[in-house]
Amino acid sequence: MRGALSLASRLLGRRGGRLEEAPLTGRGFQAILVLALLAASLPIILSYTLLVELSFSSTLIMSPFQKTQFTLENWRLFLEGKLAPTAARIYSPAYIRSMIVNTLIVAAGVTVVVIAASAPAAYALSRLRFRFRAATLRFLILLHAFPGVALIIGVYAVYVYLYKRLFVGGLLPKEYLLLYSFAYVIVARASLEVPMSTWILKGFFDRVPWEVEWAALVDGASRLRTFWQVMLPLIKPGLAAVAIFAFMAGWEELIYVVVFLPREAPTLASFIHYQLSGGSLEASYLPVVAAAATVYLIPTILFFVFTQKLLLEAAHGGLKA
Amino acid sequence: MPGSRSWAPALFLSIMGFLVVAFYLLPLLLTVWASFTPIRDWRVESLGKSVGLDNYRRLFYLIRHDPDMGKVLETTVVFVSGTLLVNVVGGFLLAVAAFLLDERVSLGFRLLWLLPRMTPVAVFGLLWYYFFHGNGMFVHFLQALGLLEGPTWIGQDQRFLPWGAWFIIIFVNGLVGVSYGMIIFYSAFKSIPRDIYMAALVDGARLRDIILKIMVPLTRWHIIFVTVWQLLSLLTTYAHLYVLVEWRVVDKWYGMTWSLYVFETAFGSTVSDQALAAAAAVILIVVGIGLGLATLRIMGFERELKPVRGDI
Numbered sequence A: 001m002r003g004a005l006s007l008a009s010r011l012l013g014r015r016g017g018r019l020e021e022a023p024l025t026g027r028g029f030q031a032i033l034v035l036a037l038l039a040a041s042l043p044i045i046l047s048y049t050l051l052v053e054l055s056f057s058s059t060l061i062m063s064p065f066q067k068t069q070f071t072l073e074n075w076r077l078f079l080e081g082k083l084a085p086t087a088a089r090i091y092s093p094a095y096i097r098s099m100i101v102n103t104l105i106v107a108a109g110v111t112v113v114v115i116a117a118s119a120p121a122a123y124a125l126s127r128l129r130f131r132f133r134a135a136t137l138r139f140l141i142l143l144h145a146f147p148g149v150a151l152i153i154g155v156y157a158v159y160v161y162l163y164k165r166l167f168v169g170g171l172l173p174k175e176y177l178l179l180y181s182f183a184y185v186i187v188a189r190a191s192l193e194v195p196m197s198t199w200i201l202k203g204f205f206d207r208v209p210w211e212v213e214w215a216a217l218v219d220g221a222s223r224l225r226t227f228w229q230v231m232l233p234l235i236k237p238g239l240a241a242v243a244i245f246a247f248m249a250g251w252e253e254l255i256y257v258v259v260f261l262p263r264e265a266p267t268l269a270s271f272i273h274y275q276l277s278g279g280s281l282e283a284s285y286l287p288v289v290a291a292a293a294t295v296y297l298i299p300t301i302l303f304f305v306f307t308q309k310l311l312l313e314a315a316h317g318g319l320k321a
Numbered sequence B: 001m002p003g004s005r006s007w008a009p010a011l012f013l014s015i016m017g018f019l020v021v022a023f024y025l026l027p028l029l030l031t032v033w034a035s036f037t038p039i040r041d042w043r044v045e046s047l048g049k050s051v052g053l054d055n056y057r058r059l060f061y062l063i064r065h066d067p068d069m070g071k072v073l074e075t076t077v078v079f080v081s082g083t084l085l086v087n088v089v090g091g092f093l094l095a096v097a098a099f100l101l102d103e104r105v106s107l108g109f110r111l112l113w114l115l116p117r118m119t120p121v122a123v124f125g126l127l128w129y130y131f132f133h134g135n136g137m138f139v140h141f142l143q144a145l146g147l148l149e150g151p152t153w154i155g156q157d158q159r160f161l162p163w164g165a166w167f168i169i170i171f172v173n174g175l176v177g178v179s180y181g182m183i184i185f186y187s188a189f190k191s192i193p194r195d196i197y198m199a200a201l202v203d204g205a206r207l208r209d210i211i212l213k214i215m216v217p218l219t220r221w222h223i224i225f226v227t228v229w230q231l232l233s234l235l236t237t238y239a240h241l242y243v244l245v246e247w248r249v250v251d252k253w254y255g256m257t258w259s260l261y262v263f264e265t266a267f268g269s270t271v272s273d274q275a276l277a278a279a280a281a282v283i284l285i286v287v288g289i290g291l292g293l294a295t296l297r298i299m300g301f302e303r304e305l306k307p308v309r310g311d312i
Helices: A004-012 A027-055 A075-079 A094-129 A133-145 A148-169 A174-206 A210-218 A223-234 A236-252 A255-262 A269-281 A286-306 A308-314 B004-034 B044-048 B055-065 B067-100 B101-119 B123-133 B137-144 B163-191 B193-200 B207-218 B220-236 B239-246 B259-269 B275-297
Strands: none
Touching: A004 A094, A027 A286, A027 B101, A027 B123, A027 B137, A075 A286, A075 B239, A094 A133, A094 A148, A094 A223, A094 A236, A094 B220, A133 B275, A148 B004, A148 B044, A148 B220, A148 B259, A148 B275, A174 A236, A174 A255, A174 B004, A174 B259, A210 A223, A223 A236, A223 B004, A236 A286, A236 B275, A255 A269, A255 B239, A269 B004, A269 B239, A286 B101, A286 B123, A308 B004, B004 B044, B004 B137, B004 B275, B044 B123, B055 B067, B055 B275, B067 B101, B067 B163, B067 B220, B067 B239, B101 B163, B123 B137, B123 B163, B123 B239, B163 B193, B163 B220, B163 B239, B193 B239, B193 B275, B207 B220, B220 B259, B220 B275, B239 B259, B259 B275
């Protein structure tokens, strides 16, 4: 396949002293490779296709090849809060809306907390000289690697302790309980993202030329003002990247939501979970759950379309911040 | 300006510092502490009492005598080693394929394989719930091959246990984890000067030689890094396993690894034994810290740490 001719033509692609990014292998080999990769990707492709197709399907299909009629019925039922075509209205449209809003609150909250904690910390770790700087950076990596399941027991114990002090002890009226749960789940979940986000943002601060900051400091700006007015605008791409990752982390969270939020305040994740857990699925109607899951998948898809490059570069933040 | 040095770092680090103390250090201490107390059903008052090493004794008693606990340990070993193999070898092969392909095609495949990692756990669980359903695509496929008759939950059916359940948990977590190796290896291949590949091609090297004699040796540190990091992740991951077990896609015990056991023991609907869970968690913590330190060394951490410039 790899004849002398194709090799010569590839080498001739040399321009300006740089080899052109031509594939290293011939066309025939490329075709075989694509077929092999497609075969390996088949379960992924079929599963995602089935999920979306099922949400528009009039019957319960189990594979994308099964015959079915196109319908918007599942979407209507989902938005009206009916989980089965025959079921009485178990949930109200307001309930379904609140579920989406709850998911957004957690995701947005996590984003805010992550940025607020990691941007200033990353600045200090990149630009200020202080004792334990190196130790702090090393420590952050260890924290990132720490087994979350070991932490969540302690995190929940604090949650229970504070709950007893605040609500059983009567410091706060019961109406604030939901607020407390949301605030707690947001801060607790955000904390898990903070070490890695700080590392990523530190990498961005490292790349800002020192002269820029120097100019501001010489003009008499304080550290705080330099950070806020000069440095932060310069690392906007980094902030955007970290914000997107934090948002997605909050959006997709299942465990913390199931543990900390009451069943009456579900997010899309816990809603799907409650429909299926304990094998109680046959009682609910799969295509409607598929509609919920498709709604849930929309930000992921948008994220994919708009941030391909960012994703491929930053997904391994730990190695190349 | 000289005065700024003392307060500035503390101020900038304050929010992160608070979160680290409140949500890492304090919970960590509490978890270790709880493993020496009789806490159950989240009665936090019990944290004031001590039972010495009782929880550890109970844990080791269970390991020796409880057949379900034996299943958990077996599952942990098979799951971690099996998925690790998929993630490292699979990730490497995907990266090689992506590297050899024309850029546009390659980008499409890399994104496709990243999708599982980015998909919310609940949706990803749902996909494989359908796929491995008693009447799902996988069963249809086996039926078409003549290997199976009638609807079967291969993760639950006694005839296929334990491997049916193990296959599913390795498959699902493998799909999530494999892209990590793919991305790191792919960028490592890209960073090898192209002239080296070209020289090998001109010398008539075959693809196998290029992979084994150029790509593997030149990315060996990446391979070690991915292996250790994934080992750590797989020992501690439990979200996907949790939905597979709770949704009855797989058998309860042959779908449960050590970390899911910790979670289920502390937060389960039937057991709520935080003391025992904490003891099990402490073992995980020790292993986790060891592997974390190993990762730091491999990353050549000191090289990453640039000196601070021009602090005035």
